[in-house]
């Protein structure tokens with residue numbers, strides 16, 4: 001019968017000859033614990049609150065797998081594993097099975113709205129509101145004053161109109177959805193004129209010609225890649241034209257011999273012909289990015305002031321909120337969007353709306369640069385970044401690594417401000433005897449808990465403090481310490 005205590009007497013070593021080896025294998029196999037013994041012992045975990053029992057129904061399966069692997073190893077000539085070892089294997093497998101795949105990472109890349117790392121982190125205040133609304137019930141579609149059915153968009157609509165100066169606003173799942181819904185509701189079966197310089201592809205398969213086709217509208221291309229004149233638009237207008245669509249070339253830039261009419265001129269000719277002027281603005285800046293030495297990213301307010309009827313933008317690029325697509329503009333057209341059958345399919349959930357409303361209110365109250373991570377990261381001073389890069393380098397050197405502080409460049413990301421960079425101070429880890437392979441260090445940091453993502457460049461690991469929250473510094477040091 002299997003002993004109740006873990007048996008640490010493993011280590012019956014392989015002998016090289018036939019009969020002795022067969023005996024060893026038989027004996028070792030017999031001394032392995034039962035599935036039930038292993039399951040029960042792996043059930044109990046020592047945690048900071050004392051012993052807790054884990055009831056995960058998969059424990060028996062993990063115990064069976066661990067024993068099957070142990071049997072195979074014994075037959076290959078490996079020694080009988082200690083029972084403690086088997087328990088550790090099962091607990092590790094359990095932790096792996098219970099850990100969510102989607103998890104927090106520390107972004108040390110210096111790319112602020114990093115598309116692969118979840119774009120904009122939401123502000124603490126927005127997060128608290130999401131928790132409050134998620135945890136219990138809310139007035140999502142209930143008018144508290146009237147005691148009657150209400151609209152889920154009331155809060156975000158008010159804040160968007162106040163922030164952008166638009167007549168009306170609505171919110172859907174993302175900007176791709178906002179553009180699709182706009183075209184489907186206002187131009188299906190009709191023609192939409194787009195400049196050839198604006199038939200853009202945004203990362204992840206969003207292409208203006210394809211979205212137009214999907215909406216049921218017909219694309220009419222005008223102008224050339226580098227130049228489109230006002231007369232190109234005018235000449236393309238037919239009785240079947242519904243709208244002119246302007247698209248912000250968010251993620252690339254054409255320089256040199258170029259020309260495009262400004263928004264106000266396009267709006268004017270659209271309105272003279274009785275057409276709508278639609279604008280896919282992309283990142284949806286509501287503040288002037290030039291105050292930080294960046295190029296000017298066109299703002300929502302400018303689009304509305306130019307006379308554009310409908311403007312679409314993302315909630316989680318420069319706005320710094322949750323993933324959302326915002327449509328602002330004229331009430332008559334937005335009412336058509338709201339009645340369109342796609343609206344129900346593309347609408348935002350209550351958590352998004354809770355976070356977006358709070359984010360918009362932070363922009364309105366002047367708190368954005370203090371409280372919204374994207375704005376705060378853009379506005380962080382070089383002095384502050386240098387101080388943190390120096391502290392990181394000191395910490396790493398104390399651990400035996402070779403680290404220096406160097407000038408570098410951060411970017412805004414999220415398909416905005418292409419080619420524009422913000423000067424930053426990097427902590428650079430170089431190869432030495434403690435870390436002979438920077439690629440291996442970077443790989444360890446990626447799969448650590450929490451993950452740390454940096455940039456590797458010619459045997460150097462670049463870590464940019466701009467996109468790391470100051471409260472994550474201690475975690476970063478801990479993850480590096482674990483590697484060493």
Ligand SMILES: *Cc1c(COP(=O)(O)O)cnc(C)c1O
Nearest residue numbers: 174175176202250282283314415
């Ligand atoms: C980013 C972007 C989109 C897509 O927005 P999502 O919110 O990612 O759906 C569409 N158009 C432009 C011009 C963009 O920059």
